[in-house]
Amino acid sequence: MGCQASKTCCFHGARKKRRHKAKNEHELNDxxxxxxxxxxxxxxxxxxxLQRFQEEKxxxxxxxxxxxxxxxxxxxxxxKRDANVERERRLSEKTSEMKAEMDFKIAGKAKYFVVQKIMVSMP
Structure with missing residues (x-):
């Protein structure tokens, strides 16, 4: 039967409130x-x-x-390859120049030799 008397004599209601309060506190703690x-x-x-990030970094x-x-x-x-190619190009140019000079000198000496030969053969 329900307690309809004063709050002081209603132990069931107080117990219920305490249980409810304890339950709420327990739920809040959980x-x-x-x-x-x-x-x-x-x-x-x-x-x-962070550790994985550092490892990846x-x-x-x-x-x-x-x-x-x-x-x-x-x-x-x-x-190095470019320098070698440039060096080879310059050497090739220099070789061509030297060959042209040598051909010119040889041609000049050949003329001189022919002239000398003609002069020697003339009485």
Whole structure:
């Protein structure tokens, strides 16, 4: 039967209120504990992501430095090849000039020799 008397004599209502209050506090504590656990989980996930990011960053830096060294080596090799080609071109030009000079000198000496031969053969 219900308690319709004063609040002081109604133990059932007070007990019910206490149980309800305790239940609410327990639920709030559970929610708080769940929230705290979620925060800890999120913090751990952030730490893991940061660590993975650092590892990827280091790996990319190593890969980029290797690529950079390879590109530098290729550029140096290309510069050497270009220098060799230029050197060969200049040597070829110089050789052509020297050959032309030698041909001119030989032609001059051949004329001189022919003239000398003609002069010697004339009485």
């Amino acid at each position: 929610v708080n504990d769940n929230g705290t656990q979620k925060i800890k989980d999120n913090e751990q996930e952030i730490k893991n992501l 280091i790996a990319l830096e190593k890969a980029n430095s290797i690529k950079l060294e390879e590109v530098e080596r290729e550029i140096k090799e290309q510069a």
